[in-house]
Amino acid sequence: MKASEVFVKCLENEEVEYIFGIPGEENLDVMDALLDSNIRFITTRHEQGAAFMADVYGRLTGRAGVCLATLGPGATNLVTGVADANMDHAPVVAIAGQAGTNRMHKESHQVLDLVNMFKPITKYASRILTPNIIPEIVRKAFKVAQTEKSGACFIEFPENLAKMDMAPGHLHVNHTHPPEPPIDRVECAAALISEARNPIILAGNGVIRSRAWKHLDDFASTLNIPVANTFMAKGVIPFRHPMALGSAGLQSQDYVSCGFDRADVIICVGYDLVEFHPYLWHPTRDRKIIHIDMSHAEVDDAYTIAVGVVGDIKHSLMRIAKLTTPHEGHLMRPLRKALIEEMNQLGQDNEFPVKPQKIIWDLRTAMALEDIVICDVGAHKMWMARMFRCEHPNTCIISNGFASMGIAVPGAIAAKLVHPDRNIVAVTGDAGFMMNSQEIETAIRLNVAIVILIWNDSAFGLIEWKQMNEFGRKSNIDFQNPDFVKYAESFGAKGYRVESTEQLLPVLNDALDSNQVCIIDCPVDYRENLKLTEKLGEMVCPI
Numbered sequence: 001m002k003a004s005e006v007f008v009k010c011l012e013n014e015e016v017e018y019i020f021g022i023p024g025e026e027n028l029d030v031m032d033a034l035l036d037s038n039i040r041f042i043t044t045r046h047e048q049g050a051a052f053m054a055d056v057y058g059r060l061t062g063r064a065g066v067c068l069a070t071l072g073p074g075a076t077n078l079v080t081g082v083a084d085a086n087m088d089h090a091p092v093v094a095i096a097g098q099a100g101t102n103r104m105h106k107e108s109h110q111v112l113d114l115v116n117m118f119k120p121i122t123k124y125a126s127r128i129l130t131p132n133i134i135p136e137i138v139r140k141a142f143k144v145a146q147t148e149k150s151g152a153c154f155i156e157f158p159e160n161l162a163k164m165d166m167a168p169g170h171l172h173v174n175h176t177h178p179p180e181p182p183i184d185r186v187e188c189a190a191a192l193i194s195e196a197r198n199p200i201i202l203a204g205n206g207v208i209r210s211r212a213w214k215h216l217d218d219f220a221s222t223l224n225i226p227v228a229n230t231f232m233a234k235g236v237i238p239f240r241h242p243m244a245l246g247s248a249g250l251q252s253q254d255y256v257s258c259g260f261d262r263a264d265v266i267i268c269v270g271y272d273l274v275e276f277h278p279y280l281w282h283p284t285r286d287r288k289i290i291h292i293d294m295s296h297a298e299v300d301d302a303y304t305i306a307v308g309v310v311g312d313i314k315h316s317l318m319r320i321a322k323l324t325t326p327h328e329g330h331l332m333r334p335l336r337k338a339l340i341e342e343m344n345q346l347g348q349d350n351e352f353p354v355k356p357q358k359i360i361w362d363l364r365t366a367m368a369l370e371d372i373v374i375c376d377v378g379a380h381k382m383w384m385a386r387m388f389r390c391e392h393p394n395t396c397i398i399s400n401g402f403a404s405m406g407i408a409v410p411g412a413i414a415a416k417l418v419h420p421d422r423n424i425v426a427v428t429g430d431a432g433f434m435m436n437s438q439e440i441e442t443a444i445r446l447n448v449a450i451v452i453l454i455w456n457d458s459a460f461g462l463i464e465w466k467q468m469n470e471f472g473r474k475s476n477i478d479f480q481n482p483d484f485v486k487y488a489e490s491f492g493a494k495g496y497r498v499e500s501t502e503q504l505l506p507v508l509n510d511a512l513d514s515n516q517v518c519i520i521d522c523p524v525d526y527r528e529n530l531k532l533t534e535k536l537g538e539m540v541c542p543i
């Protein structure tokens, strides 16, 4: 068999459903071999779009999303999405073609050392140096990408090797099993929690990756301990749960941060430091931290742990709960009440442009609880993370480690491929939208119905917010947008312009029911950003 054919068989062996990418000259053989495979190739319009699709596929399924590009510029275009997946711990395998090994040692057309380029943004990056190592390289890339902490891996495939003959073969897929938590650590954690006066849980995306949300719910309910979640762990505990305190991650004081201020023991479960720096929720560095995760704690002077329980998160939570004396009161309940009051405040507001809080209110009203939002990066992300209620995990996807703009549109396409039965909404700023809006063509071509909701302020809203906070004036953040309705129509999508606040909910309902690719241009009133800063700055903790 040709090496390219064996390579594709190895991908089939990993149960790859989709490869997102752009064909090139140096992967002609792989592209041809894919024609005889049941793997579906999703041709994108930019390699960055392909990498973000693989990223979101990985987040939603727990299996590696796969993206493919040619050498040189194709591979450099993958970088942002691959780095995003790696830092946010989404399993991804990125593949790039390469020049033949007979011209890689010298200056040569489009040749870059891709393995070295991808090394800092992956868990494993390797070159196929001889055909008979293909089964090992493919197996290793998928195994490393999918094992906690999951992330991105990279394979470089030189074109001359792809043409060589070799014996067919692939390696058996052994699923890894997480280690059991050591009993003495479990006992230590249980003793600390039993003795605590005001414990609080900080749940991170590791709980979702370990599919341990039910166990977290039982843990919090049985022990009567309130739960704050990071942005990327939205829905890890249903928002209606009486123990839920909402999302923690704003870089300023918030209701939930009062909970950390009052806590004496902070139980971090599946928490990745990259999302929310510990000095922001633990500035005093004097609380007892319990670290429950699949891997050992990162070293950080604000994250010095009292007990680390490393092993299967589900088992750790179950075993600790069994040995812990439940708490009685829930001192932090007023924090939840204050947040809910704020969420409800502007539900009926009809001023125009639409306030962020009202956009979120109408979006939550229009979407079913299992539907999925893919959030882009900007001021809208801060509002969504803080105020969009989630009852289920993986229903609001947020890039918050690498925090890259441009994920929402391609991410929504991947989400719809994974969950064709659910409505998928890309919530994006106007700047982030324009970074990957070319993928609208991909959505139309694939007949993948997604709704794109643009928060239009003709500016880099988040940066304006930060500039105004810090210097009281703005620097180079304004731009002009195209006519988004005409832009949508030029692709064959349905375009809506919200011209009054009363129109927003009917427009959202219409778009969600339409089963078409829809783009909604919604003017947003970002004067609310500074009002929020002021309000939180003056906030007196309700507990």
Ligand SMILES: Cc1ncc(C[n+]2csc(CCOP(=O)(O)OP(=O)(O)O)c2C)c(N)n1
Pocket (backbone or CB within 6 Å): 376, 377, 378, 379, 380, 381, 403, 404, 405, 406, 428, 429, 430, 431, 432, 433, 455, 457, 459, 460, 461, 462, 463
């Ligand atoms: C790829 C990338 N470039 C730049 C940034 C820095 N950045 C973060 S938010 C932001 C502005 C986003 O503007 P927009 O998409 O319009 O959203 P808004 O803040 O207005 O809601 C910028 C430039 C980033 N996170 N990612």
